[in-house]
Amino acid sequence: MKYVITGGAGFIGSHLAESLVNRGDSVIIFDDLNTGKKQNLIKVLDKIKFVEGDVRNYNSLEKIFQSTDGVFHHAARASVQESFLKPAEYFDINVNGTENVFKIAHSLGIKVVYASSSSVYGMPTKLPIKEDDPKNPINPYAKTKLEDEKIARKYALKGLNVIGLRYFNVFGERQSKEYAGVIKLFLERIQEKLPPKINGDGLQTRDFVYVGDIVLANILSMESNIDHTFFNVGTGTNISVLEIARMMVKYSGLDLEPIHGPVLEGDVKDTLADISHIKRELDWKPTVFLEEWLKKKITTFNINYKT
Numbered sequence: 001m002k003y004v005i006t007g008g009a010g011f012i013g014s015h016l017a018e019s020l021v022n023r024g025d026s027v028i029i030f031d032d033l034n035t036g037k038k039q040n041l042i043k044v045l046d047k048i049k050f051v052e053g054d055v056r057n058y059n060s061l062e063k064i065f066q067s068t069d070g071v072f073h074h075a076a077r078a079s080v081q082e083s084f085l086k087p088a089e090y091f092d093i094n095v096n097g098t099e100n101v102f103k104i105a106h107s108l109g110i111k112v113v114y115a116s117s118s119s120v121y122g123m124p125t126k127l128p129i130k131e132d133d134p135k136n137p138i139n140p141y142a143k144t145k146l147e148d149e150k151i152a153r154k155y156a157l158k159g160l161n162v163i164g165l166r167y168f169n170v171f172g173e174r175q176s177k178e179y180a181g182v183i184k185l186f187l188e189r190i191q192e193k194l195p196p197k198i199n200g201d202g203l204q205t206r207d208f209v210y211v212g213d214i215v216l217a218n219i220l221s222m223e224s225n226i227d228h229t230f231f232n233v234g235t236g237t238n239i240s241v242l243e244i245a246r247m248m249v250k251y252s253g254l255d256l257e258p259i260h261g262p263v264l265e266g267d268v269k270d271t272l273a274d275i276s277h278i279k280r281e282l283d284w285k286p287t288v289f290l291e292e293w294l295k296k297k298i299t300t301f302n303i304n305y306k307t
C-alpha cells in the first residue's frame with residue numbers, strides 16, 4: 001500500500017515510517033522539519049519519498065495525496081508551554097493544517113488516521129478516562145486538538161473515513177528534546193549524573209504508552225473496517241512523576257535525590273486511560289511498559305559509565 005505520513009520526520013511519525021517500510025509499504029513523508037529531523041529517518045531515508053512542506057499549504061498537500069491509499073496525519077506543533085506564547089500559530093498549523101488534510105482526503109476518498117491527544121479531556125472528572133467523558137482542555141495546544149476533533153466529526157458526516165487516536169504520554173527512542181516529556185528530560189539528567197528535576201511536588205500521575213504500541217494502533221486503525229471513531233491510546237496504568245524519578249535513580253545506582261521546581265502552567269493533575277474501546281474494536285493492547293523499558297535503558301547508561 002502507499003501511505004502519506006504528515007509530520008513523519010518527528011518522534012512518532014518516524015517510528016511509523018520505519019514500520020510501514022519494513023512491511024513493504026510505500027511511504028511519502030510530508031514535513032516542514034520544524035521540530036522533525038531527517039536524522040530521525042536515517043534507517044529508511046533511501047526507501048521513502050521525503051517532501052519538505054507545510055500542512056497549511058493546501059496545493060502541495062493535494063499533490064502528494066494523489067494516488068495514495070491513506071494518510072497518517074501527525075504534523076502539529078506539540079509543546080504545551082510554547083502554545084501559551086504562540087496561540088495563533090498553533091491554531092493555524094494544528095487546526096487549519098488539519099482541516100486541509102481532512103478536506104483533501106475527503107475529496108480523494110482516502111482514509112485518515114490522525115494524532116489527537118489525551119489533552120482534550122483537560123482535568124478529568126474521574127479516572128480512568130473514557131472516550132465519552134467531558135472535554136475541557138486547559139491550554140491552547142489542547143484546544144487545537146479538540147477543535148480538530150470537531151472538524152473530524154464534520155468531515156466524517158460528509159463521508160470521510162477518519163479515526164482520531166488520543167495518545168496519552170508517549171515515550172520511546174528519539175523523543176524530541178525541545179518538546180520532551182518528563183522521561184527524556186530525566187534520562188538526560190541521570191546520564192549526566194544530575195538529579196531529576198521535577199515540576200511541582202511530583203505527585204501528578206501519567207499514563208505512559210510506548211511509541212511502538214502507538215505505531216501498531218495507527219496501522220490497525222488504518223486497516224480496520226471502522227469508518228469513524230476516537231480511541232484512547234494508553235496502557236490503563238499510571239505512575240507519579242516522583243515515582244519515575246526515584247525509580248530512575250535506583251536503576252542508575254547513583255546517590256541522587258530528585259529536586260523540585262515550580263508547577264508548569266497548563267499541566268493536568270492526573271491521566272489514566274480506559275482502553276476497553278480500542279481493545280475491543282482493534283484487538284490492540286500495550287506490549288511495552290515504562291518500568292521495564294527504563295530499566296533496560298538505564299542499565300545501558302551504567303555500562304557506558306564504566307567504559
Ligand SMILES: NC(=O)c1ccc[n+]([C@@H]2O[C@H](COP(=O)([O-])OP(=O)(O)OC[C@H]3O[C@@H](n4cnc5c(N)ncnc54)[C@H](O)[C@@H]3O)[C@@H](O)[C@H]2O)c1
Binds near residue numbers: 011032167181
Ligand atoms: N508525544 C506525545 O506524547 C504526544 C501525545 C499526544 C499527542 N501527540 C501528537 O502526536 C503527533 C506527533 O507528535 P510527536 O511527539 O512525534 O512530535 P514531533 O514534534 O516530534 O513531531 C511533529 C512533526 O510535525 C512536523 N510539523 C510541525 N509543523 C508542521 C507543519 N506546519 N507542516 C508540516 N509538518 C509540520 C514537525 O517538523 C515534526 O516532524 C502530534 O500531532 C502531537 O500533537 C503526541
